[in-house]
Amino acid sequence: MKPAAFQYHNPLTVEDAVATLAEVAPDQGRILAGGQSLVPTMAFRLATPEHLVDINGIEELGRLAVEHDALSIGACVRHAAFHRPVLEGGFGALLTRMAGHIGHYPIRQRGTFCGSLAQADPSSEWCLAAVTLDASITAQSSRGRRTIAGADFIEGIMSTALDEDELLVETRFALPAADTRFGFVEFSRRAGDFALAMALASFRLSDGVMIEARLGIGGAEDRPRRIAQAEAELNGQPPGTPAFEAAAAAVAAELDPMEDAGTSAQYRRELAQCLARRALESAAS
Amino acid sequence: MTDKHDLTLTINGFDHAITVDARRTLADAIRDQCGQTGTHIGCEHGVCGSCTVLLDGVPVRSCLIFAVQCEGLAIRTVEGLAEGDELHPLQRSFIKHHALQCGFCTPGFLMLAVGILENEPNIADADLRELLSSNLCRCTGYANIVKAVRAAADELREGR
Numbered sequence A: 001m002k003p004a005a006f007q008y009h010n011p012l013t014v015e016d017a018v019a020t021l022a023e024v025a026p027d028q029g030r031i032l033a034g035g036q037s038l039v040p041t042m043a044f045r046l047a048t049p050e051h052l053v054d055i056n057g058i059e060e061l062g063r064l065a066v067e068h069d070a071l072s073i074g075a076c077v078r079h080a081a082f083h084r085p086v087l088e089g090g091f092g093a094l095l096t097r098m099a100g101h102i103g104h105y106p107i108r109q110r111g112t113f114c115g116s117l118a119q120a121d122p123s124s125e126w127c128l129a130a131v132t133l134d135a136s137i138t139a140q141s142s143r144g145r146r147t148i149a150g151a152d153f154i155e156g157i158m159s160t161a162l163d164e165d166e167l168l169v170e171t172r173f174a175l176p177a178a179d180t181r182f183g184f185v186e187f188s189r190r191a192g193d194f195a196l197a198m199a200l201a202s203f204r205l206s207d208g209v210m211i212e213a214r215l216g217i218g219g220a221e222d223r224p225r226r227i228a229q230a231e232a233e234l235n236g237q238p239p240g241t242p243a244f245e246a247a248a249a250a251v252a253a254e255l256d257p258m259e260d261a262g263t264s265a266q267y268r269r270e271l272a273q274c275l276a277r278r279a280l281e282s283a284a285s
Numbered sequence B: 001m002t003d004k005h006d007l008t009l010t011i012n013g014f015d016h017a018i019t020v021d022a023r024r025t026l027a028d029a030i031r032d033q034c035g036q037t038g039t040h041i042g043c044e045h046g047v048c049g050s051c052t053v054l055l056d057g058v059p060v061r062s063c064l065i066f067a068v069q070c071e072g073l074a075i076r077t078v079e080g081l082a083e084g085d086e087l088h089p090l091q092r093s094f095i096k097h098h099a100l101q102c103g104f105c106t107p108g109f110l111m112l113a114v115g116i117l118e119n120e121p122n123i124a125d126a127d128l129r130e131l132l133s134s135n136l137c138r139c140t141g142y143a144n145i146v147k148a149v150r151a152a153a154d155e156l157r158e159g160r
């Protein structure tokens, strides 16, 4: 189907964008970033915004930079920017690996990192990264700027901490220690589909045992989250099958998975358990 | 409510001055306003890839972008591949390897493949298969499409 009529705004500065958004948000005004989630939703007439504020013309939002020991990703940075590592080492390689799972190549040329966070699909790769690796998210409106922690940003399926007049201007990741190891795996029935579940693991080694372990699960519940009970099974243990299986079992015990017509909760639980173990094995190898 | 915009779309190097509603997708504008019907529309929600065109050199779904967003960008469609009567090497390769039956998906696959090969001329087999999974074909079973693109990639690389 065709999207319903709307009024198009294309501001060239962040100030203009938030001023326009403040005006039109009460009339169902929305930000248009890559359009790779919003336009399909409009084509289905599930969304009929009366105004779209296109941010693609705002040059400063295209910034992707490492500064003050943080990776900073502007609102117009596309998924494709991560096709090649943006940083040396494990973290850059992780982002490249995750980007490769987002939809398809042409979709990654338009869709944006920050748009994925704003969309808050439970199966979003970038939402899992933001939650597991503690991103900090900067929102700006005509009322000012504020920073939101990754773990507090996603409030449910397609629901975030952003107010309707707020523009997500950038996402920052503090650079992980250089010896941090990462593993990421997801499962979907066909290449490019949204994942049925995914797991992101990271840890460092100190005197042969794991420290600072993180284990995040996405796609299984209404939002991605770290599983503290699983991380507790890892910290202080040597990397290997006993600790990885204990952590994976803790994932299975902790999750309250979503169900849909093709996928039972039990299936997703066992899938997440398996993916958690594989993500840990991949981080260790 | 109507929100009309006068704009110029540059398709295969030719300018088309048109007036569109903001809600008009690039795919519809290319076909209906600019008369370039080689670009096909299947699903209209980003899944099938039949509407793939190149925008400033990269393949995109033209059903997921509005025409008003495309002024000043270089748009390339299947009509721009051949030079006069001389088909593009990829088009010849599709014929040679039987990479199409009904042809509905073909313009999208051609533009996807041209975009991939121009950006990644040395692409490995596994990566090529992965990227070609972007688009759907209901006829061929894909094997011949992969074969045709692989052969054209090798030909283009040698010709360089």
Ligand SMILES: Cc1cc2nc3c(=O)[nH]c(=O)nc-3n(C[C@H](O)[C@H](O)[C@H](O)COP(=O)(O)OP(=O)(O)OC[C@H]3O[C@@H](n4cnc5c(N)ncnc54)[C@H](O)[C@@H]3O)c2cc1C
Pocket: A030, A031, A032, A033, A034, A035, A036, A037, A038, A039, A040, A075, A101, A102, A103, A104, A107, A110, A111, A112, A113, A114, A115, A116, A118, A119, A121, A123, A124, A125, A126, A162, A166, A167, A168, A169, A192, A193, A194, A195, B045, B046, B047
């Ligand atoms: C066939 C297909 C397969 C896909 N598969 C995947 C997948 O496997 N994994 C995945 O994660 N995604 C997938 N996507 C979605 C894709 O990643 C989108 O790019 C992403 O979800 C949204 O980013 P966008 O820039 O396109 O945002 P838009 O579509 O432009 O916007 C999405 C929503 O976020 C809001 N928004 C966007 N940017 C901002 C901002 N800066 N501030 C405030 N609000 C904002 C918009 O108002 C809108 O409500 C797929 C899409 C398609 C069409």
Ligand code: FES
Pocket: B040, B041, B042, B043, B044, B045, B046, B047, B048, B049, B050, B051, B052, B061, B062, B063, B064
């Ligand atoms: S018509 Fe655009 S992807 Fe199907």
Ligand code: FES
Pocket: B099, B100, B101, B102, B103, B104, B105, B106, B136, B137, B138, B139, B140
């Ligand atoms: S040739 Fe018929 S859909 Fe591909």
